[in-house]
Amino acid sequence: MNTLKVGDKVPSFSAKDQDGNTVNLSDYKGKKLIVFFYPKASTPGCTAEACNLRDNYAELQSNGYELLGVSADSEKRQTNFRNKYEFPFPLLADEDHTVINAFGVWGPKKFMGREYDGIHRKTFVLDGDATVLKVIDKVKTKDHAAQLLDQ
Numbered sequence: 251m252n253t254l255k256v257g258d259k260v261p262s263f264s265a266k267d268q269d270g271n272t273v274n275l276s277d278y279k280g281k282k283l284i285v286f287f288y289p290k291a292s293t294p295g296c297t298a299e300a301c302n303l304r305d306n307y308a309e310l311q312s313n314g315y316e317l318l319g320v321s322a323d324s325e326k327r328q329t330n331f332r333n334k335y336e337f338p339f340p341l342l343a344d345e346d347h348t349v350i351n352a353f354g355v356w357g358p359k360k361f362m363g364r365e366y367d368g369i370h371r372k373t374f375v376l377d378g379d380a381t382v383l384k385v386i387d388k389v390k391t392k393d394h395a396a397q398l399l400d401q
Contacts, residue, residue, distance in 0.1 A: 251357030253372065260380040261352045267340040268328035280378040282314045284398060287355045289369045291323045291331035299391040304337050306395030313399060318342060320349050322369060373398070
């Protein structure tokens with residue numbers, strides 16, 4: 251797993267959001283962007299994380315941040331997740347792992363004694379030129395916004 255680090259430039263990407271719209275990294279040029287990766291929509295940890303970001307969205311925006319959630323779920327699953335919890339930010343349905351591989355968050359994981367490949371829960375903060383300013387490896391799902399706002 252070759253994860254992006256602080257100071258790295260994010261390679262250009264495009265992926266479909268929950269509504270089938272194409273989202274490009276270049277759409278966020280000149281804006282601070284938070285890209286958060288989560289393993290699976292509608293699971294307890296992912297729901298807690300996304301809801302915490304939703305509940306603090308206004309504060310994140312007032313600090314100049316845009317948000318983008320990413321998982322390998324289908325558009326339909328992302329749509330259901332967004333609609334059920336009323337997320338005000340797009341969720342990318344990265345089924346072909348374009349964005350996941352660009353950030354290097356796919357790799358070996360361990361859960362309940364078994365090993366498998368999957369998405370690592372990580373968050374990246376980018377500047378307006380798509381350079382990584384901050385990487386959060388140990389995401390606190392219930393208090394994630396505080397991790398982002400704590401500079």
